[in-house]
Amino acid sequence: MPHTSAGPQIEQLITLLSRLPGLGPRSARRAVLHLIRRKESLLEPLGRSMIEAAQRIQSCKQCGNIDVRNPCAICDAPGREQTSLCVVEQVGDLWALERAGAHRGRYFVLGGVLSAIDGVRPEDLHIDRLLALAEQPQITEVILALSANVDGASTSHYLSDVLAKANVTVTSIARGVPVGGELDYLDDGTLSAALQSRRSV
Amino acid sequence: MEWQTNGYVLAVRRHGESSAIIDVFTREHGRYCGLVRGASGKRLRGILQPGNLLHLHWRARLSEHLGMFTVEGGSSLAAPLLDDPVALSGLLAACAIINHTLPEREAHERLYDAFSFLLEEMQNLEVWPALYIRLEVGILDELGYGLDLSKCAATNETENLTHISPRTGRAVCASAAEPYLDKLLPLPQFLSGKGFDLEADDLKNGLRLCAYFLERRLLWPANKQLPDARERMMDRLKI
Numbered sequence: 385m386p387h388t389s390a391g392p393q394i395e396q397l398i399t400l401l402s403r404l405p406g407l408g409p410r411s412a413r414r415a416v417l418h419l420i421r422r423k424e425s426l427l428e429p430l431g432r433s434m435i436e437a438a439q440r441i442q443s444c445k446q447c448g449n450i451d452v453r454n455p456c457a458i459c460d461a462p463g464r465e466q467t468s469l470c471v472v473e474q475v476g477d478l479w480a481l482e483r484a485g486a487h488r489g490r491y492f493v494l495g496g497v498l499s500a501i502d503g504v505r506p507e508d509l510h511i512d513r514l515l516a517l518a519e520q521p522q523i524t525e526v527i528l529a530l531s532a533n534v535d536g537a538s539t540s541h542y543l544s545d546v547l548a549k550a551n552v553t554v555t556s557i558a559r560g561v562p563v564g565g566e567l568d569y570l571d572d573g574t575l576s577a578a579l580q581s582r583r584s585v
Numbered sequence: 586m587e588w589q590t591n592g593y594v595l596a597v598r599r600h601g602e603s604s605a606i607i608d609v610f611t612r613e614h615g616r617y618c619g620l621v622r623g624a625s626g627k628r629l630r631g632i633l634q635p636g637n638l639l640h641l642h643w644r645a646r647l648s649e650h651l652g653m654f655t656v657e658g659g660s661s662l663a664a665p666l667l668d669d670p671v672a673l674s675g676l677l678a679a680c681a682i683i684n685h686t687l688p689e690r691e692a693h694e695r696l697y698d699a700f701s702f703l704l705e706e707m708q709n710l711e712v713w714p715a716l717y718i719r720l721e722v723g724i725l726d727e728l729g730y731g732l733d734l735s736k737c738a739a740t741n742e743t744e745n746l747t748h749i750s751p752r753t754g755r756a757v758c759a760s761a762a763e764p765y766l767d768k769l770l771p772l773p774q775f776l777s778g779k780g781f782d783l784e785a786d787d788l789k790n791g792l793r794l795c796a797y798f799l800e801r802r803l804l805w806p807a808n809k810q811l812p813d814a815r816e817r818m819m820d821r822l823k824i
Contacts, residue, residue: 405602500681500814501596501608534634534663538677538817541670559667571631573664580668 394420446517448493448510450475458482458491465489468525469517469552471543473497473536481529489527492517497530497539509539511546518550528556532577586652587644588614591659593700594637595684597624607633607654608684609641612697616687619643619654632658635680636666636704662704672707674818675717679703681812686724686803693727696720714822715775715783718791721799722776730754730802732794734777737761746777749794770794789824 390398394416402412419427443449444456451457458464458478468489472478478491495510518526526547530536544554560578561570570578592611600606605624610616624633632639638659645652666672683700687693703716725731731754736743738755746756748769756777762769772794773787796811804810 498813498817500677500812501598501684503813505813532667533630534636534667534673534677537667538670538673541673542817571628571658571661573631573634573637573661576661576664577667580665 447478447491448475448495448513449478449491466522468527469523470527470529471514472529473531477529487527487529490523494530494539494543497535498542499535506542511543514543515546515550518547518552523550523552525553525555526550528554530556532557532559586646586648586650587642589640589642590614591638592617592641593662593680593704594633594635594639595680596635597633599625605633606651607656609639609654610683610687610697610700611641611692612694613692614643615691615693615697616684616689617643618689619645619652621654621656629656632656632661634661634663636663636676636707637661638704662707666707669708671710671821672713674814674821675713676704676707677814678812678818679717679720681814682721682724682799685809685812686728686799696723696727699723714788715791717818718773718776718788718795721792721795725754725795725798725802728803730798732756732776732798734772746772748772751797754798770797788822792819792824 397419398409398412398416401407401415402409404412407415419430437452440452441450442452442454444451444454444459446455446459449456449458453460465488468487469492470481470487470489471492471494472481473494473496475493478493481487481491492514493510494514496504496508498504498506498509517523528540528543530540540556547554558581560574560581561567567575590611590613592609592614595608595610595616597608598606600620603623603625605621606618607621607624608616608618621629621633623629633656640657640659642655643652644655663676666676679700683696687696699716699720703713703720706712706716722732732749733753733755734746736756737746737758738750738753739761740758742758742761745759747759748757748762748766749755749772750757751768751770756772757765757769770793771786771790773784773791775783775787776791776794796815800811
């Protein structure tokens with residue numbers, strides 16, 4: 385048993401915080417001390433925000449995004465393109481694309497990728513919902529924005545077969561040299577993919 | 586305890602936030618697991634892909650420990666296949682079947698060579714499906730459940746072997762097979778040493794034959810099934 389120097393509520397808070405990504409027991413302890421020192425300005429508002437978020441957060445029934453409203457703010461936004469649908473693996477990927485402002489159309493969160501080692505099969509992903517969405521008459525293009533690895537690529541191929549039933553153009557995001565990347569520092573696979581995806585300038 | 590060699594990545598499982606436990610296939614040490622720190626970092630995530638050949642340095646305090654790998658990129662065999670759905674399915678099926686069937690830490694040099702040759706030929710659709718079937722036959726052979734294709738189990742004939750007995754795994758010639766065609770498994774001619782030409786049903790028969798023995802001799806006793814990746818490869822090959 386570790387030696388405890390605080391009450392059970394504080395220890396419970398440290399234990400819960402230490403389960404967050406990037407935090408261990410020591411950093412959780414520091415975070416809790418920081419919160420306690422700023423009780424009115426940080427600890428209490430944080431607690432209220434977390435309770436409110438836990439009560440109101442829900443998964444969008446259309447795209448699978450997380451929001452406090454359903455349909456989510458992206459699906460409900462009047463100015464967005466309704467013709468293209470961008471398929472991502474997780475909500476984090478959707479948020480990354482949205483942060484970049486690169487896609488002005490709609491999204492769909494697949495919920496993972498096919499994986500032999502993790503036993504993820506097509507029925508574990510939201511493929512039926514994706515197909516139903518892609519079959520809507522206003523959708524003309526489905527963009528597969530999945531990870532550029534073996535599992536992501538095999539999932540993209542599987543999805544392109546499934547989406548052949550819908551009357552849409554299926555595209556996928558490019559692979560290759562990142563912005564600011566120097567060829568000398570890139571791995572062989574990225575260089576090979578970049579050369580394969582070369583285009584005329 | 587430590588060793589260094591080259592090996593193929595078979596599978597990568599995330600472990601914690603930035604590490605991964607990888608399964609690799611080496612010539613000297615067989616299938617081996619180990620922890621890789623920083624596996625989700627920029628330097629490693631591109632090279633830790635199934636099918637890639639890496640230079641591996643395994644280290645542990647005791648031999649029975651999981652141990653840690655330090656890896657350096659060798660040949661990136663997976664990247665050129667990412668846009669080829671059929672070859673990619675074959676690559677994943679080959680990695681999965683090796684990972685699924687071989688015991689850990691047991692060297693199988695012939696299988697390693699067959700696996701290596703298969704991955705090198707992965708862009709040649711005329712060749713790799715037959716090599717894949719040979720790999721599965723090799724797995725059965727290496728693990729003690731090899732098919733006996735040397736002569737007919739009934740007549741001792743060495744020519745015209747067309748079927749395999751599902752009970753014994755021994756070849757049967759055409760004349761002896763005649764009364765039992767519904768019970769015997771067809772033997773693709775490229776497996777019986779009659780050249781490398783594939784006939785129409787050879788791939789289907791070869792995969793069916795291997796699946797039969799892999800399931801009954803290796804997988805079902807261990808409460809395992811054939812990997813899904815193999816089924817997806819068969820779909821891609823339209824078998």
